[in-house]
Amino acid sequence: MDRPVAKILITRPREGSERFALELAQAMPCPMPVLISPVMEIAPLPDLLPLDHVKGLIVTSQNGVDVLVQKTDRRDLPVYAVGARTTATAKEAGFKARQMGEDAEELVEAILRLGPKTPLLHLRGEVARGDVAQRLSTHGILTREKVVYAQTPCNLTPEAISLLEGTSPVVLPLFSARSARLLAQQVSGGAPRYVVAMSWAVASELPHGWAKTIIIASRPDSPAMADGVASLFDGDGFIVTPEIRG
Template identity: 40%
Template sequence: MCHSSARWRLPCRHSCFPVPGSSGCLPWYRVRFRPLRVCAAPSITGRAIPQQRSGPLPPTILITRPEPGAGSFIAALRGLPGGDLPVVLSPVLRIEPQGELPDLEGVRWLIFTSQQGVFRYAELTARRDIPVYAVGDTTASAAEAAGMRAISCGGDARDLLARIRADNAIGPMLHLRGAHAAADVAGALRAEGIAATDAVLYVQKRLSLTEEARACLNGDAPVIAPVFSPRSAAALLEGAAPRAPLVILAISRAAADRVPQGAASACIVADRPDAAGMLRAWPAALAEAYRLEGTKSAQ
């Protein structure tokens, strides 16, 4: 027999087994063994087991606008229903300086069709005495923040030209713009007998989507993608075939027209081509995204 204070130990040299709660051992022939219970291994069929979802997947907001516009738009969305949805930031355009400011001698009016033009002008000169025609409220606000007196034309290039015409404004006028312009504003003014020239102060370079953005477009959750220009709409879907239900929120009909046929499940166009119009159209885009997810879940 073995004598030890250990509760469990290996059999001793006499082939005894320890007895729980005792200092002694039993010979092997007095130990009662329970039969071993063997469980059958699960069969493998090679078929994936579908995962159950508790409800519709929430949409993701894909922001392709460069800063500083991206941050201000996201902040504005946060105050709206659904504005707290996940956000993926992947600018498709990068603003880079290009060109120099021409001589401002004799210029009666400056024309800006984007806030980027305002920012670049403010970097190049300290002059703030020339009044401004701005294409929309956002651009006008940027000009006023820089210290200039601005008139907002509240729309697109056609609205801007109509306002200049209605005001009987006198040139010379100088349109400060990017390398890729949606309309030839200076040319249209000259056609109406108004002295006008233009100058390029920046260029928009295309950027590739981030890995996170590509994964978003190829996922299962709906995606809401606000696009703020025809060029950004084209850059977003260049060579892409999204698998996710995609809702485009376009700033204008011109931007919506640059979305390839069949690339988006739905397209919502703002009632006015500015950030305020985009925010007003947000509820419709959000509702469409949830409608698409509901239809997809029911299939």
């Protein structure tokens, strides 16, 4: 009996999906069909960026760096970033960036240990996790926050819905809890779904039984997500593992 070849569906915002698709191509054991259908898009907000008296900036995603590049020519402020890629992007843009962990929890702990000059300003989206500014301020590191980009929900494309409601396996890398929630709201039953989630918090947004398999990435970063997706496939593009692990 023939085994159906799985397809990969990436639901990140368009630019992030395209970056991850390129990264995934390097990690996969063989070329695989990839479909991009964002469940939300990122749009910078028109507000000015209030940097007067600010002594340092916090960015917890590449979206924050992108907005920073658009909004200011200043490169004198230290930037405290989450993740290697966000840090690298900030450095490439000319900022004095320093990686402070892989997630908001590690960032808060690292900044508390560092004890930087204050006040700090956290640039974030409309929807954010971790209460970074509040937690830092509570522990004596005065931090304000500024919402600098919107995260607008999008409908899945007809092709993506057909894929998710079909019979062939679908592999879904999910990077955020909100993406997981928006995805599950649009599609219920259907194809056997193999989810690679960035964290248990992401996976917990999926209804029980929505996915056949859930893998939690070994680290909350893009390379680990690509490795998690690749681990599901053999050299011919067939799914090789049915278990839930993380």
